[in-house]
Amino acid sequence: MQEIFSGMPWWVKWVAVPVIALVVFGGLIASIVGFFIGLLFKLLVFVALVGGLIFIVRKFMSGSSSRSDW
DSSP states (O other): OHHHHTTSOHHIIIIIHHHHHHHHHHHHHHHHHHHHHHHHHHHHHHHHHHHHHHHHHHHHHHHHHHOOOO
């Protein structure tokens, strides 16, 4: 790999090659990042729903023990 870039200017190695890689693999990178962001969002929604369910169940359990009308 060193021999390929030895006669090239610095901007080919550090600018042109990464830009070409982003153009070629940009859609793949974007879909992977989008997948992980979606997964993180779903995980946060799941944690919020489970936390809300635990809060509601604990509130009703503590309230039903003091009330005898149930």
